Amino acid sequence: MNLKLEHISNIRNNTLQITGSKSETNRLLILQALYPNISIENVSNSDDSGLMQKALQSEELVVDIHHAGTAMRFLTAYFAVKEGRETVLTGSKRMKERPVKILVEALQQLGCEISYENEHGYPPIRIQGKQPSTNHVALQANVSSQYISALMLIAPSLPDGLEIVLEGKVTSVPYINMTLSLLKDVGIEGTFQNNKITIGSYQGVISKSVVVESDWSSASYFYSIVALSNDRSVTIGSYKKESYQGDSSLSEIYKYLGVETTFGKNTITLKKVSDSVLALPEGLDLSNSPDIAQTIAVTCFGLGVGCYLTGLHTLKIKETDRLEALKTEIEKLGGQVHITEDTLRLEPSDTISKDVSIATYNDHRMAMAFAPLAVKTSLFIEDANVVSKSYPDFWLDLKKLGFEDSNV
Ligand SMILES: O=C(O)C1=C[C@@H](OP(=O)(O)O)[C@@H](O)[C@H](O)C1
Numbered sequence: 001m002n003l004k005l006e007h008i009s010n011i012r013n014n015t016l017q018i019t020g021s022k023s024e025t026n027r028l029l030i031l032q033a034l035y036p037n038i039s040i041e042n043v044s045n046s047d048d049s050g051l052m053q054k055a056l057q058s059e060e061l062v063v064d065i066h067h068a069g070t071a072m073r074f075l076t077a078y079f080a081v082k083e084g085r086e087t088v089l090t091g092s093k094r095m096k097e098r099p100v101k102i103l104v105e106a107l108q109q110l111g112c113e114i115s116y117e118n119e120h121g122y123p124p125i126r127i128q129g130k131q132p133s134t135n136h137v138a139l140q141a142n143v144s145s146q147y148i149s150a151l152m153l154i155a156p157s158l159p160d161g162l163e164i165v166l167e168g169k170v171t172s173v174p175y176i177n178m179t180l181s182l183l184k185d186v187g188i189e190g191t192f193q194n195n196k197i198t199i200g201s202y203q204g205v206i207s208k209s210v211v212v213e214s215d216w217s218s219a220s221y222f223y224s225i226v227a228l229s230n231d232r233s234v235t236i237g238s239y240k241k242e243s244y245q246g247d248s249s250l251s252e253i254y255k256y257l258g259v260e261t262t263f264g265k266n267t268i269t270l271k272k273v274s275d276s277v278l279a280l281p282e283g284l285d286l287s288n289s290p291d292i293a294q295t296i297a298v299t300c301f302g303l304g305v306g307c308y309l310t311g312l313h314t315l316k317i318k319e320t321d322r323l324e325a326l327k328t329e330i331e332k333l334g335g336q337v338h339i340t341e342d343t344l345r346l347e348p349s350d351t352i353s354k355d356v357s358i359a360t361y362n363d364h365r366m367a368m369a370f371a372p373l374a375v376k377t378s379l380f381i382e383d384a385n386v387v388s389k390s391y392p393d394f395w396l397d398l399k400k401l402g403f404e405d406s407n408v
């Protein structure tokens with residue numbers, strides 16, 4: 001489905017309920033599979049969480065998790081220690097290009113049996129589930145935090161828990177802390193100090209109910225819409241000030257782009273408060289919140305301001321090479337972008353080309369990051385259904401704000 005988004009000169013103030021965080025949901029689904037008395041509220045309706053649920057219920061040899069990175073990584077660890085279970089874990093064409101070697105080698109250090117079906121270091125992988133022979137593991141931490149969270153999630157189910165030593169610079173740290181916090185919420189103790197994570201074994205029953213906070217990465221698109229609008233506000237729920245999600249840094253980052261965040265009981269209200277010349281700090285480091293890089297770059301482009309974003313080394317191995325994709329699509333619209341392996345520089349500009357067709361590269365965040373530009377001009381979004389990976393109701397919610405779209 002390709003969508004045409006009409007230029008809407010201003011948005012309707014409205015209140016929206018956003019689905020649960022897919023990151024929190026996918027962690028809790030693994031914990032629930034290990035401790036079945038855990039119950040989860042405000043479960044994400046994302047494809048990635050649906051795929052995770054289906055995979056955890058599957059008794060088939062081949063489990064296909066399509067584009068879902070967290071599902072791929074968390075399930076690798078989960079099936080690796082499921083004694084007696086043989087699983088071939090596979091995914092989409094892109095998933096077969098997203099590396100798992102660091103996680104596989106960490107599990108092999110623990111004595112797990114995993115082999116590659118095709119290319120060394122990449123899915124699909126064949127896993128013979130067995131109990132680990134040691135409780136100590138060391139792994140490189142600068143490629144993806146998902147490998148680390150995967151080990152943390154299975155740790156309490158192991159007879160002696162797990163001690164995980166992180167080597168090198170640690171990336172996407174808030175996601176590791178999120179895993180630790182959710183473990184604590186269900187009653188499992190763990191520590192993360194000086195590059196060492198320790199999680200104790202827990203063999204008892206856990207009867208806990210956990211409420212998932214709504215998804216902050218999804219909230220980013222509303223920050224962008226409000227930043228690009230004149231004097232408008234949007235209220236979204238359910239959010240809290242003390243979030244486990246690193247992307248909640250949006251409330252600080254978007255102050256620079258004229259958006260004020262007010263925390264209500266369970267909601268946040270985003271309001272455009274400044275029309276003066278706006279700019280982000282030079283060299284803004286997004287290594288703690290990689291998923292909002294696309295949104296921020298496109299907001300800056302829509303506002304006509306330049307930006308220099310750093311800490312983007314993980315973007316090249318996500319749903320697509322997000323640095324290349326951003327450069328190509330922003331340049332189609334008339335912007336100028338320079339990228340390196342881990343940075344993006346956007347030049348200030350004063351026009352946005354009309355009716356450009358934005359390619360989305362099987363990446364939900366490409367579709368959602370560019371959609372807010374409809375506040376400035378009309379544009380096309382190719383393969384718009386791609387949003388369902390994390391936010392199936394995205395287009396419906398935009399309609400509630402007055403966005404007008406048509407299938408083309
Ligand atoms: O653990 C998680 O839920 C996630 C961790 C991040 O990945 P990396 O650690 O690979 O950067 C993030 O980009 C992804 O969307 C979700």
Ligand SMILES: C=C(OP(=O)(O)O)C(=O)O
Nearest residue numbers: 067068069070291318319
């Ligand atoms: C990178 C993402 O997801 P994953 O790695 O889980 O596929 C994302 O949602 O932006």
